[in-house]
Amino acid sequence: MKFLAHCSFPNAEGIKHIMKSKVIVGENAEMSYVEEHYHSQNGRIFVYPYSRGEIKKGGKFFEEFKLSKGRVGKLKIDYEVKQGENSSCGLLAKIYGKSDDKIEVRESLYLNGSYASGTAKSRIVLADNAFCNVLGEITGNAPYARGLTENEAVNFIVNGLLK
Numbered sequence: 001m002k003f004l005a006h007c008s009f010p011n012a013e014g015i016k017h018i019m020k021s022k023v024i025v026g027e028n029a030e031m032s033y034v035e036e037h038y039h040s041q042n043g044r045i046f047v048y049p050y051s052r053g054e055i056k057k058g059g060k061f062f063e064e065f066k067l068s069k070g071r072v073g074k075l076k077i078d079y080e081v082k083q084g085e086n087s088s089c090g091l092l093a094k095i096y097g098k099s100d101d102k103i104e105v106r107e108s109l110y111l112n113g114s115y116a117s118g119t120a121k122s123r124i125v126l127a128d129n130a131f132c133n134v135l136g137e138i139t140g141n142a143p144y145a146r147g148l149t150e151n152e153a154v155n156f157i158v159n160g161l162l163k
Helices: none
Strands: 002-009 015-025 030-039 045-055 060-069 074-083 088-097 102-111 117-127 131-140 146-156
Touching (some): 002 015, 015 060, 030 045, 045 088, 074 088, 088 102, 088 131, 102 117, 102 146, 117 131
Parallel strands (some): 002 030, 030 060, 045 074, 060 088, 074 102, 102 131, 117 146
């Protein structure tokens, strides 16, 4: 099963966009969820994606969050996935923060089954006074579990060339 979600806020000011999900990927099932945001340039938006997931034996799950158009405002991603035997999970966040945007990302994987594997990756670009705090954590609780957390944040000052 594949999902593609577009969240568009071209003229929004002072709104809260709160997403709460519970995902269960069944035995030997596969699921992909890609969420892409388009925001205005004013940055007065609060986005809070919260997800708790479980992947059963042999299941595969991929989740990607993208926010590169417009201002982030305040973003707080909080994902947690528990994995069974021979399961795999990939979490990916791609975000471009500008001005005084505040970005928090927490991606946690619990490899509870043997041969479970998972990745938690964040790619964040910051301009001006934007701020980010990223926590990628993987806990291996079973034999032959493998995990990778990879966080890249690049900060640069925009001096009139890119806006």
